[in-house]
Amino acid sequence: MSQRTERRGIHVDQSDLLCKKGCGYYGNAAWQGLCSKCWREEYQRVRQKQIQDDWALAEKLQREEEAAYASSHVAQTQSHSQSTAPQPLPGHASMGPFSKFEEKKTNEKTRKVTTVKKFFSPSSRTAPKKETQEGKTPSPSISRHASFETDQVTKDFVEFLKNLQKPGREIHKQCRAFIVNMSSKKDLSADELSECVQDFYQNMADRLMSHFKGSSDSVEQVMDQVEKYIMTRLYKSVFCPETTDDEKKDLATQKRIRALHWVTIQMLCVSMDEEIPEVSENVVKAITDVIEMDSKRVPRDKLGCITSCSKHIFSAIRITKNEPASADDFLPALIYIVLKANPPRLQSNIQYITRFCNPSRLMTGEDGYYFTNLCCAAAFIEKLDAQSLNLSPEEFERYMSGQASPRFNSTEADWSQAGPAPAVTNPVLAQLNHNLELLSGLSSRQETLMEAAQSLQADLLSWPEGVQREVNDILEKYPLEILPREVSAIDANNMDNDNLPPPLMPQVFAG
Numbered sequence: 107m108s109q110r111t112e113r114r115g116i117h118v119d120q121s122d123l124l125c126k127k128g129c130g131y132y133g134n135a136a137w138q139g140l141c142s143k144c145w146r147e148e149y150q151r152v153r154q155k156q157i158q159d160d161w162a163l164a165e166k167l168q169r170e171e172e173a174a175y176a177s178s179h180v181a182q183t184q185s186h187s188q189s190t191a192p193q194p195l196p197g198h199a200s201m202g203p204f205s206k207f208e209e210k211k212t213n214e215k216t217r218k219v220t221t222v223k224k225f226f227s228p229s230s231r232t233a234p235k236k237e238t239q240e241g242k243t244p245s246p247s248i249s250r251h252a253s254f255e256t257d258q259v260t261k262d263f264v265e266f267l268k269n270l271q272k273p274g275r276e277i278h279k280q281c282r283a284f285i286v287n288m289s290s291k292k293d294l295s296a297d298e299l300s301e302c303v304q305d306f307y308q309n310m311a312d313r314l315m316s317h318f319k320g321s322s323d324s325v326e327q328v329m330d331q332v333e334k335y336i337m338t339r340l341y342k343s344v345f346c347p348e349t350t351d352d353e354k355k356d357l358a359t360q361k362r363i364r365a366l367h368w369v370t371i372q373m374l375c376v377s378m379d380e381e382i383p384e385v386s387e388n389v390v391k392a393i394t395d396v397i398e399m400d401s402k403r404v405p406r407d408k409l410g411c412i413t414s415c416s417k418h419i420f421s422a423i424r425i426t427k428n429e430p431a432s433a434d435d436f437l438p439a440l441i442y443i444v445l446k447a448n449p450p451r452l453q454s455n456i457q458y459i460t461r462f463c464n465p466s467r468l469m470t471g472e473d474g475y476y477f478t479n480l481c482c483a484a485a486f487i488e489k490l491d492a493q494s495l496n497l498s499p500e501e502f503e504r505y506m507s508g509q510a511s512p513r514f515n516s517t518e519a520d521w522s523q524a525g526p527a528p529a530v531t532n533p534v535l536a537q538l539n540h541n542l543e544l545l546s547g548l549s550s551r552q553e554t555l556m557e558a559a560q561s562l563q564a565d566l567l568s569w570p571e572g573v574q575r576e577v578n579d580i581l582e583k584y585p586l587e588i589l590p591r592e593v594s595a596i597d598a599n600n601m602d603n604d605n606l607p608p609p610l611m612p613q614v615f616a617g
Contacts, residue, residue: 255338255403256338256339259334259335259338259339260335260339262331262334263278263281263331263334263335264278266331267331270328273317277310277328277332280310281332281335281336284306284336285336285339285340288302288303288340288343288344289340289343292343294349295349295350296344296347296349296350296352296457296461297461299344299347299461300460300461300462303336303344303461303462304465306336307329307332307333307464307465310329310332311325311329314328314329326466329464329466330406330464333404333405333406333463333464334404334406334407337403337404337405337462338403338404341403344458344461344462345403345454345458346451346454346457346458350457352451352453352454352457353451353454355453355454356450356451356452356453356454359452359453359484359487359488360448360450360452362487362488363444363445363448363487364448365506366445366487366490366506367445368505368511368512369442369445369490369495370512371442373495373496373497373512374438374439374441374442374495375438376435376438376439376442377423377426377427377431377435377438377439378419378422378423378426378439378442379426382425382426384422384425385422385425385426388418388419388421388422388425389418389422389443389446391414391415391418392415392416392418392419392422392443392447393415393443393446393447395411395412395414395415395418396411396412396415396443396444396447396449397447397449397450398411399411399412399415399449399455400449400450400451400455405458405459405462405463405464405467406463406464406467408455408458408459409459409463409467409473409476409477410473412473412476412477412480413472413473413476415440415443415476416436416440416472416476416479419431419436419439419440419443420436422439423435423436423439436479437479437482437483437486440479440480440483441483441486441487444480444483444484444487445487452484453484456480456481456484459477
């Protein structure tokens with residue numbers, strides 16, 4: 107067993123799962139190893155630096171244009187001293203492009219601030235403007251017939267906010283305004299949409315924190331409902347948007363997992379024995395949970411599927427080892443489950459959770475831990491090679507091309523030098539081969555039955571002919587002879603007629 111552990115390298119240090127900034131929260135590969143908080147700070151810092159660089163470039167261009175204009179103006183004044191009135195026109199023409207550039211940079215600098223401020227502005231003039239905008243360009247999710255799930259989520263959200271009374275009405279109003287505003291931003295990139303949603307979460311959480319006076323549990327409860335309502339309404343427009351390559355990544359991941367169908371549980375050193383019924387049941391439940399993730403709309407519900415899948419994996423490992431599972435056992439098992447399940451739109455779901463989930467859930471807690479491990483599993487599958495499975499490059503290529511299978515490989519005994527090779531490398535393949543053997547036996551029995559049926563049919567066809575032949579032989583051997591009969595009187599042959607008594611005569615009695 108120690109030999110198997112040494113030859114496998116599927117191990118991730120727990121420190122590698124944390125944010126690279128050292129804040130203690132869980133990081134994410136999509137955020138370059140940072141947590142959502144540090145990533146937003148880094149993103150805003152880089153963006154602010156870009157704005158400052160653009161302003162510095164604009165000022166430099168302005169100075170160069172002013173210097174060029176001044177020198178041109180002096181030259182024109184010396185050569186045409188008599189005509190000075192039309193001279194400002196070229197200057198205005200040269201300043202026009204810079205004015206537009208300056209206006210564009212100003213709008214870029216203040217876009218994020220105005221996007222958030224108009225959701226929380228106390229001015230009464232903002233509401234009619236939003237209502238007018240809503241009447242002119244209604245949201246597609248509002249104009250079209252809402253699904254049953256959307257209607258139910260809306261009803262549940264309204265019922266939940268009734269307990270908050272006046273703050274609940276204000277929250278509902280801000281959420282509706284945010285949905286309408288987001289529906290008109292179809293030209294934004296996925297990162298910009300994510301930034302808008304995250305800004306709304308942050309501002310809403312800050313306002314709720316001041317309202318509930320620091321009660322984090324109450325704030326989290328309200329934010330869960332806000333996330334559920336908003337993301338259910340925006341799901342179709344923000345999940346796998348056309349501005350991203352998420353769909354292309356999904357197809358590549360599915361193709362990659364299909365090509366790795368031959369990877370066995372022994373290759374990954376997974377501490378699960380699927381021959382145990384309880385373990386097999388937990389494996390099936392884990393596969394079901396990770397597949398069901400794609401059917402959920404809310405990021406929190408998708409995280410719930412990942413958490414449920416992970417708990418079933420831990421249960422399977424615990425039953426197999428008769429001891430609590432460790433983090434080193436979990437990641438290889440999760441990789442194995444993902445390979446068996448081949449979840450639909452895995453990359454899109456990971457990106458959707460990363461972009462639009464409440465950041466507090468991804469930074470801490472079991473949801474954040476399990477999600478981080480799922481991201482590691484997906485990254486490992488993409489980079490899986492011969493060395494990670496302790497195979498030679500030639501063997502790996504043969505398995506990938508389908509020319510060979512680990513189950514029928516002659517060098518299968520090399521997989522466990524410390525003990526005898528297992529009789530079954532994969533319960534599913536074992537069951538498949540067992541079924542094939544049963545079908546083969548049924549096929550031979552069917553052939554025998556068909557031969558007997560054909561023989562019976564031939565016997566039935568020849569039986570009338572044989573019977574007819576036997577009858578004819580008997581008739582020929584014993585022909586039928588019909589003798590003539592003589593007709594005589596009834597008493598012709600009765601020799602004792604004279605001895606018969608006389609017939610009885612009637613007698614008359616006198617009365």
